[in-house]
Amino acid sequence: MTFLERKTDVLVIGGGIAGIRAAIEASERGADVILTNKGAFCKDGAAAWMAGNGFQAALYPPDSVETHVMDTIKGGWYLNNQTLVKTFLALGPRTVADMNKWGVRLAKKDDRFYQLLFPGHSFPRSVSGKPGLFLGPEYRRILYKQIKKRNIQVKDDFFVTDLLECGNTVGGAVGLDLRTGTIEVFRAKSTVLATGGFMGCYNFTTANPTATGDGHAMAYRAGAKMMDMEFVQFIPAAHLWPPNARGDIYPYLLWINLRPHFYNSLGERFLERYYPEKKEWVTREAAARAIVSEVRAGRGSPHGGAYMSFRHLPVNLIDHFLAKAAGVHYFEKLRDAGLDIRRDAIEVAPAAHYVQGGCWINERCETSCKGLYALGEAGSGGKDGADRLAGNSITFCLAMGIVGGREAAQRAKELALPEINRTDVERLSRQIMSPLEAMKGKRPLQVKRKIREILSAHATLGRDGAGLMAALEQLKQIRENDVTAMATVAKHKSFNLDWLDALEARNMLDVAELVCASALLRTETRGLHERIDFPKTDPGWLKHIMLNKEGDEMKVSTEPVDFCIAQPAKEA
Amino acid sequence: MDEKGDVTIFTFDPSSDNEPKYKTYEVEWKGLTVLQVLKQIYENQDAKIAFRSGCDGVGPARCGACVVEVNNSPVLACQMPATKKMVIKPHRKFTIVKDLIVDFERERGADV
Numbered sequence: 001m002t003f004l005e006r007k008t009d010v011l012v013i014g015g016g017i018a019g020i021r022a023a024i025e026a027s028e029r030g031a032d033v034i035l036t037n038k039g040a041f042c043k044d045g046a047a048a049w050m051a052g053n054g055f056q057a058a059l060y061p062p063d064s065v066e067t068h069v070m071d072t073i074k075g076g077w078y079l080n081n082q083t084l085v086k087t088f089l090a091l092g093p094r095t096v097a098d099m100n101k102w103g104v105r106l107a108k109k110d111d112r113f114y115q116l117l118f119p120g121h122s123f124p125r126s127v128s129g130k131p132g133l134f135l136g137p138e139y140r141r142i143l144y145k146q147i148k149k150r151n152i153q154v155k156d157d158f159f160v161t162d163l164l165e166c167g168n169t170v171g172g173a174v175g176l177d178l179r180t181g182t183i184e185v186f187r188a189k190s191t192v193l194a195t196g197g198f199m200g201c202y203n204f205t206t207a208n209p210t211a212t213g214d215g216h217a218m219a220y221r222a223g224a225k226m227m228d229m230e231f232v233q234f235i236p237a238a239h240l241w242p243p244n245a246r247g248d249i250y251p252y253l254l255w256i257n258l259r260p261h262f263y264n265s266l267g268e269r270f271l272e273r274y275y276p277e278k279k280e281w282v283t284r285e286a287a288a289r290a291i292v293s294e295v296r297a298g299r300g301s302p303h304g305g306a307y308m309s310f311r312h313l314p315v316n317l318i319d320h321f322l323a324k325a326a327g328v329h330y331f332e333k334l335r336d337a338g339l340d341i342r343r344d345a346i347e348v349a350p351a352a353h354y355v356q357g358g359c360w361i362n363e364r365c366e367t368s369c370k371g372l373y374a375l376g377e378a379g380s381g382g383k384d385g386a387d388r389l390a391g392n393s394i395t396f397c398l399a400m401g402i403v404g405g406r407e408a409a410q411r412a413k414e415l416a417l418p419e420i421n422r423t424d425v426e427r428l429s430r431q432i433m434s435p436l437e438a439m440k441g442k443r444p445l446q447v448k449r450k451i452r453e454i455l456s457a458h459a460t461l462g463r464d465g466a467g468l469m470a471a472l473e474q475l476k477q478i479r480e481n482d483v484t485a486m487a488t489v490a491k492h493k494s495f496n497l498d499w500l501d502a503l504e505a506r507n508m509l510d511v512a513e514l515v516c517a518s519a520l521l522r523t524e525t526r527g528l529h530e531r532i533d534f535p536k537t538d539p540g541w542l543k544h545i546m547l548n549k550e551g552d553e554m555k556v557s558t559e560p561v562d563f564c565i566a567q568p569a570k571e572a
Numbered sequence: 573m574d575e576k577g578d579v580t581i582f583t584f585d586p587s588s589d590n591e592p593k594y595k596t597y598e599v600e601w602k603g604l605t606v607l608q609v610l611k612q613i614y615e616n617q618d619a620k621i622a623f624r625s626g627c628d629g630v631g632p633a634r635c636g637a638c639v640v641e642v643n644n645s646p647v648l649a650c651q652m653p654a655t656k657k658m659v660i661k662p663h664r665k666f667t668i669v670k671d672l673i674v675d676f677e678r679e680r681g682a683d684v
Contacts, residue, residue, distance in 0.1 A: 039624065039626060039637060040624065040637060040675075040676050041676075041677075043624075043626065043635060043636045043637045043676050044626045044635060044637050045625070045626035045627045045628070045635055045637065046626075046635070049626075049627065049633060049635045050627050050630065050631030050632070050633050050634075050635065051631070051633065052631065052632035052633060134632050134633040136631070136632070136633035137633050137634070140635070156675070156677065157669070179669050179670075179675075180587070206630050206631065207630075208625075208626055208627050208628060208630075208635075209625075209628060210625075210626070238630075242603050243603060243604055243605075243608060244603060244604060244605050244608070244653060245629075246608075246628070246630075247628060247629075247630035248629070248630050248631070249630065249631060329632070329651075336653045337603055338603075443619075445615060488619070489619035490619040490620040492585060492588070492620060493587070494585050494586075494587045494588075494622075494669070494670045495622040495669060495670040495671070495673050496620075496622070497614060497619070497621075497622055497623075498619045498620075
């Protein structure tokens with residue numbers, strides 16, 4: 001078999017904010033760069049494009065990078081890799097300067113960037129858009145121009161399936177050109193993973209469902225060390241039903257602003273049962289946990305959540321709020337669905353929002369595989385720890401783009417193009433073709449659905465050992481019976497969504513196993529990881545869970561946290 | 573039972589078809605967005621249909637992936653409430669890759 005083969009210095013996989021920033025940096029340092037993207041470049045579901053608010057950087061005294069680092073470590077329950085936090089956040093001011101220079105319209109006041117205070121931060125440090133301006137579309141517009149200006153090659157609609165490695169060195173990747181249905185090889189001196197998270201492995205997410213952990217899975221299959229996979233962030237309440245606003249995070253803002261009541265399908269204000277004193281005043285995380293418990297007990301709303309109601313509030317109070325929120329898209333959608341919050345409840349549920357786990361990386365964004373770099377959600381390194389401060393992720397993405405792009409370009413200058421293993425390419429291409437060529441088998445869509453059901457049942461909030469063990473057993477069944485026996489219904493080659501589903505299903509399965517195995521091992525509750533059977537935080541668990549593939553086996557180990565900057569208080 | 577709607581979709585695979593065909597599907601549509609109707613068709617009726625989706629309309633901003641024409645007006649499928657009778661076509665400005673999927677980097681010639 002022969003494949004179309006292209007060579008480059010730096011291959012960037014993923015056209016979100018981290019990948020783009022890395023491509024710019026590598027290109028500025030003289031490297032030839034190819035950027036592949038699963039969808040249409042800058043018209044896709046990359047998380048940053050949906051951002052409303054800005055990002056965090058310590059710009060002016062009395063704020064300092066040191067304070068930003070400390071806030072982040074405290075917010076991460078002391079599980080962060082402190083060196084990484086410092087390395088990346090020190091670049092915060094530069095990320096702001098770059099974005100400003102390139103034309104992102106940031107709000108300014110008296111010649112200073114205007115910064116907002118976010119929960120968990122000691123100082124107002126979130127740069128924001130000019131009034132009424134969402135920053136997501138700004139990033140998308142500006143970064144697109146920066147890429148075009150630099151003549152970086154962008155390969156749209158290209159689904160990278162696997163990394164190509166030869167003797168623990170990654171030398172590029174193989175994948176499917178979705179437009180033509182042909183398999184292509186990209187050989188590269190440095191390969192940068194910037195594929196985003198795996199929130200799409202859950203039924204309900206505020207992110208795009210195309211975030212199926214592709215980079216996580218391909219890195220793991222290539223032997224890279226993964227870590228912190230048990231930590232997944234959930235927004236306590238996103239819009240579940242009516243369906244036309246599914247996944248919208250606006251109910252979370254309503255929660256913060258209007259103190260709604262929550263009902264189960266029996267009409268019971270169930271939070272009173274869980275928290276007799278605080279009731280609806282309990283933390284939103286605790287309330288979200290109760291919603292999940294109600295659903296598990298069969299008392300959830302028809303679509304698997306709870307009813308969020310505002311009926312107890314005076315109508316004119318709600319009207320005043322609605323007048324202030326005029327123009328908010330969400331209310332248009334409610335109107336389209338015939339819903340009026342003065343009268344009707346909306347169905348809400350916790351939704352997967354961000355992932356903390358990914359590849360182990362060092363402060364140069366190098367993974368444990370030579371020649372492979374990982375950024376953003378794909379490159380965890382433990383930078384977020386057990387929870388994440390609001391507004392840090394875009395800062396991390398941009399900073400890691402700078403570091404990863406620089407290092408990838410440097411490596412490309414020093415080294416020759418690594419060899420790739422042709423037999424491997426053939427084996428991997430047969431795997432790609434298998435669901436298209438198989439005449440009989442499971443429809444990929446069904447397999448994806450099963451995986452999402454399992455993770456959504458057992459690996460959201462309020463986990464327990466028995467559930468996680470059951471989940472692992474069910475995933476094992478899928479691995480043995482379903483994933484190798486998928487067959488697409490559609491057999492054409494050009495833009496076959498059925499085929500794409502099959503390739504994503506395989507990645508989702510790898511990721512789901514990593515999440516459940518890590519969550520089962522961590523027998524404590526810390527940050528975003530809540531174990532019903534181990535409700536206490538255990539200082540003995542101030543360590544990372546590491547996973548890597550050896551042969552066909554998943555090898556699990558732990559690594560202690562290096563408290564080189566801050567020691568946890570005794571009770572942490 | 574809800575009354576079903578009729579959706580007519582432009583289909584065209586430049587690698588194998590000489591000219592586009594329109595296919596009509598009977599669908600649930602009430603309370604759904606155009607994108608949700610397209611997903612329903614893909615999942616339950618026609619696995620061959622191709623369309624783009626990205627952010628699915630969540631969050632405060634929009635990614636623009638799912639732009640199509642519904643009854644000759646360009647709309648974001650994730651934002652547009654479905655109606656009982658719809659004709660869905662690819663955006664007229666861009667070159668067609670397959671069915672409703674276009675290449676945003678190339679403007680369309682006079683060919684289709």
